[in-house]
Amino acid sequence: MASALEHFVNNVTSLSSQGNYSEVVKYVSKSTEVLAKNVAHLDTVLATLQPQAHSLGVMAVLCVRLQNTTHTDANIDTLHATVAEFINVCSEEQIKYAPDMMADLCGSYADLLVAGNCAMRGIEVLSTAIRKTQESPLHLTSIHAHLVHLCLLSKCFKPAVKLMDVDIMDISKE
Numbered sequence: 001m002a003s004a005l006e007h008f009v010n011n012v013t014s015l016s017s018q019g020n021y022s023e024v025v026k027y028v029s030k031s032t033e034v035l036a037k038n039v040a041h042l043d044t045v046l047a048t049l050q051p052q053a054h055s056l057g058v059m060a061v062l063c064v065r066l067q068n069t070t071h072t073d074a075n076i077d078t079l080h081a082t083v084a085e086f087i088n089v090c091s092e093e094q095i096k097y098a099p100d101m102m103a104d105l106c107g108s109y110a111d112l113l114v115a116g117n118c119a120m121r122g123i124e125v126l127s128t129a130i131r132k133t134q135e136s137p138l139h140l141t142s143i144h145a146h147l148v149h150l151c152l153l154s155k156c157f158k159p160a161v162k163l164m165d166v167d168i169m170d171i172s173k174e
C-alpha cells in the first residue's frame with residue numbers, strides 16, 4: 001500500500017477510535033484526491049478498514065472506488081457485494097455525520113447498477129441506506145429518488161409505493 005494510503009488509514013483509524021467523527025469527515029473530504037490517485041490500491045484499504053468501526057473512511061473509499069468503475073469492470077459483482085455489506089453493517093451514528101457522502105455513495109452505486117442492467121440488485125440495499133440515514137420515517141432523502149429509479153427500471157414497484165405512501169414532514173439538505 002502506498003504511503004499516502006497508509007497515512008489515510010492511520011488517520012481514519014485514530015480519529016474514529018477517538019469518536020471524533022466530525023474531524024473524520026473533514027479529513028476524508030480533503031483526502032479524495034489522494035484516494036483517486038491510488039484507485040488501484042483502494043481494495044487493500046477496504047480490506048484494512050473495518051466497516052463498523054471506520055464507517056466514514058470506508059464510505060469515502062467506496063465513493064471514490066464507485067466513481068472510478070465502469071459497468072464493464074470485471075469486479076462489478078465484488079463491488080456490489082462490498083457496497084451491500086457496508087450499508088448493512090455501517091455505523092448509523094457515524095454516517096449521520098456525512099449524509100451528503102452517503103447520498104453520493106448511493107447515487108454512484110445506483111448509476112453503476114443501472115449501467116450494468118441489474119437495477120433489481122440495489123433495491124434492498126438502498127432501502128436499508130434510507131432507513132439508516134433517515135431521522136424519522138417522515139424524512140425524505142435524496143436516496144429515495146435513486147431507490148424509486150431502480151424500482152421503475154426493474155418494474156418492482158412495491159418498495160417505491162411503500163415510500164411514497166408516507167406524509168413527508170422533513171427533507172434532507174444534503
